[in-house]
Amino acid sequence: MTATPDPALEAALDAFGPAEPAPDRAARKAHLEALEREMRSHAEAAAEAVAGDFGARPRPETLLTEVAMVIGAAQHARRHLRRWMRPERVVLPPHLWPSTARVDRVPLGRVGIIGPWNYPVQLALVPLVAAIAGGNRAILHPSEHTPRSAALIARIVERAIPDRARVLTGGADQARALAAAPLDGLFFTGSTATGRHIMAAAAQNLVPVVLELGGKSPAILRHDADIDAAARSIMAGKLLNAGQTCVAPDYAMVPREMLDRFVAALKTATEALYPDPAGPDYAAIARASDRDRLAALLDGLDPVPLMARPPAPPRMGAVAVIDPDPDHPLMREEIFGPILPVIPYDAPHEPRDFVAARPCPLALYVYGRDLAAARSEAEAIPAGGAVINEAVLHVGVQQLPFGGAGASGLGAYHGAEGFRAFTRPRSTMIARPSLARLVRPPYGRNVERILKSLIG
Structure with a gap:
């Protein structure tokens, strides 16, 4: 996959370039509320946009499979964000007592989302919900095959969370450039064949990917x-x-x-x-x-x-x-x-x-x-x-992880699994004087006893 420079992408990368502290839970909830509010207010516009892109698409079908899915994902994330963000307390082995440790889920950082055409609103904005819940900044590329829906997505995001996400509405070259960009994470929904190209492009920058593909x-x-x-x-x-x-x-x-x-x-x-x-x-x-x-x-x-x-x-x-x-x-x-x-x-x-x-x-x-x-x-x-x-x-069902394996995908999302897809575990240990200090040089009989207890 060959990427060509794209001014809109470069501007988005520059805007989200500097590292910044992760938003707290209150800020993330506010972002999710804003997305939900804008999706709700644009529900009928979404039905019209998708129908225009398809030539014919039943209004109830779009409201159910696109609009309601986005609103439901945002509501679910807001309700469960406290639990998802709660640090995991870790019980250390006895030789490290009284030291303590915890594991936090921290944002990946600057992430890309490449959406498909078949459910253009849902499959762009539900991953965005997960990215925002995870505390990330996102660059989103809806499918160029559904331009009315892409324009609607851009309007929703611009009104809801302009400081957390940017939408690119260019063609396939722009999507290829995003896949090859120096991001901290990349989420792609589409065909298995294209997914292979996406993964190869992301690998050049060692960008972790989630691939939601298809199959029989x-x-x-x-x-x-x-x-x-x-x-x-x-x-x-x-x-x-x-x-x-x-x-x-x-x-x-x-x-x-x-x-x-x-x-x-x-x-x-x-x-x-x-x-x-x-x-x-x-x-x-x-x-x-x-x-x-x-x-x-x-x-x-x-x-x-x-x-x-x-x-x-x-x-x-x-x-x-x-x-x-x-x-x-x-x-x-x-x-x-x-x-x-x-x-x-x-x-x-x-x-x-x-x-x-x-x-x-x-x-x-x-x-x-x-x-x-x-x-x-x-x-x-x-x-x-x-x-x-x-x-x-x-x-x-937001409570169920959704994803494939092998040719049908890599990684999963929806609900808590989406939050995990857009975060990574980071451990923090507070070290206090413990038996671990006894294994420093010069080694002697005490170290031999410790080794025997550890190895047998």
């Missing part, structure tokens, strides 16, 4: 699953934002004898959720390049339409693809659209083996009436997070 999140139906309920859950999660969601079910695995009933249930569920796919409740595919990419994924296949009346572009009708070749691009690439591969299986161990043989998914969904067995299945399969008998729901 499976939905696994066990033999005792409620087929109709599972189909409703999977399609609600799959078609949220028309599939442009990093934790959307990317494919489903179903016992072979349940395949026909499951496909029929998918159709019923989809038509119940979206009786009018051309209406205001169904989002558009935001980028023309993605519409072309999704169409190319279906070339040569025989997709099963799940909507009675497929909508016209920029929307795309939902389809299922039955038992695609495991090496087909549909099964190797993150789909990020309303296409659901459905893979039948015979033996109970096959879903576990299938998922484990591929890069770690960001999310895993297991459906079954026997909750203990479903949980056992979920625990045996690597994933960033798992949900039993539902899809996507966990992302909205």
Whole structure:
């Protein structure tokens, strides 16, 4: 990733250059309150901006998945900030008594946040909430693919916390320059391929990174699953934002004898959720390049339409693809659209083996009436997070860490985990006369006795 000089970035780096004392809890709460207030007052503007960027995005969907998420994150951080910031008292070993020690979580300092286009408001401002709770100063780059949303984010931040954060609204070159800047921390949300470039650029300055990436999140139906309920859950999660969601079910695995009933249930569920796919409740595919990419994924296949009346572009009708070749691009690439591969299986161990043989998914969904067995299945399969008998729901819970592993991400955030992502532990010890002084030279019998007690 080659970075080019950017005047706006250089100005932001200069403005946040000198080290300064970390803001106290009262100041951080005030910053979070200001962000929450501005997000609340710009709620309808956010719905309009995102809809304008996408071509069509349901207002309730934006208010729920973007605005409410930011407000909820800020409220949660304010409520728990005292506990998060509380120093950890450390019990020292006896030979150091009566010395004392503590561990504080201190800000990283000057951090960068690079947001994506699919949830442009939430995935820029929720990390910013965590950065502000951690006491940092942040340079934020929203996606250039959603310019209306980026302008709105800049207005919110400028009104709420201009002394703690700056927003850059340039293009991809500016994002590359931010990734290569001498920061104290970097947070990126986006594709796995771009995440590799971000990490390589940050490594030049030894900048610690959090990468929230994607992957192919499976939905696994066990033999005792409620087929109709599972189909409703999977399609609600799959078609949220028309599939442009990093934790959307990317494919489903179903016992072979349940395949026909499951496909029929998918159709019923989809038509119940979206009786009018051309209406205001169904989002558009935001980028023309993605519409072309999704169409190319279906070339040569025989997709099963799940909507009675497929909508016209920029929307795309939902389809299922039955038992695609495991090496087909549909099964190797993150789909990020309303296409659901459905893979039948015979033996109970096959879903576990299938998922484990591929890069770690960001999310895993297991459906079954026997909750203990479903949980056992979920625990045996690597994933960033798992949900039993539902899809996507966990992302909205601030008490749950959110992040991937391997190709689906590095590090986590939301709630306390976000605070930790934007802080580091620093130990402070107050040394008092102790037995430790006996190990100084010249060494003699006392040191030998101490060594024997320590080593055996």
